[in-house]
Amino acid sequence: MLARLMTARFGAAVLAMIVVVTASNFLVQFPVQAQLGPINLADLLTWGAFTYPFAFLVSDLTNRQQGPQVARIVVLVGFVIALGISAYLSTPRIAFASGMAFLVGQLLDISVFQRLRTWRWYLPPLVGSLIGSALDTLIFFSLAFAPVFAGIDAITGHADGSLGFPAPWLGIGGEVPLWTSLASGDFSVKLLCALLLLVPYRLLMGSLAQRAAVAA
Incomplete structure (x- = not known):
């Protein structure tokens, strides 16, 4: 295990995870x-909906090449460092919500991926990403913007606003609290990204496997 952590590949995975999560935590504050x-x-x-799905790409590739234990360590290290950076770039409530959503969603993705590991190559990353994204989206938008969790603002001493004012659901439906429409749109983009990211996943999976074979 220690040998697998003392590699350039592990460092690159941690760095990629930190960049993706930090960027997503910052960009989620800005509607399109x-x-x-x-x-x-x-x-x-x-x-943020366009950058966050890359976190699943990082953890899935790490899981495929180095196993679930290393993937969990990448998630945990990325979580701790990115949470600190995000607290500086965003607000305490958003940083907390993002950290909790990221941790739960990524660990669930790793578990689902591992259970489906022997299935067709595209099923572990696709199913894991979709299930992890669904839970991630629910946790993040609830903790960050739902009025029921407004007490987090009182604890942190910083008011983020609940985004509870009405807006058309997905821009065309009946009026709902804005944060629920944003959550629905966010998850829709994650569904699309989960499909599109199968292409770089497949390409990188093959490339990493060839390098590992050469190194062996």
Whole structure:
């Protein structure tokens, strides 16, 4: 185990995880200010939705090449460091919500991936990412913006706002609290990204396997 942690590949995975999570924690504060026909994208998307799915790519590749134990360590190290950086770049409530969502979602993804490890190559990362993303989205948007968790603002001494004011669901439906529309839009993008990221996953999986064979 120690030998697997003292490698450039492990360091690269940790660094990638830190960059992805920190960027996502910062970008989730900014809705996408654009209009798509009658739909105002600011009512259903934040920029963080486009960067966060790469965290699953990092953990899935690590799991595939180095096993679930190393993948969990990458997640835990990335979690601790990124949480500190995110607390500086964003607000305490968002940093806390993101940290909890990230930790639970990533560890669930690793567990699901491991259970499906012997299935077709695309099923472990796809199913793990979708299940992990669903729980991650629910935890993050609830803790960060739902009025029921507004007590976190009182504890941290910083008011983030609940985003509880009404907005059309996904820009076209009936009025709902804005944070629920953002959560729905966020998860929709994660679904799309989970499919698109199968391409770099497959390419990188093959490349890493070839390097490991050469090194052996």
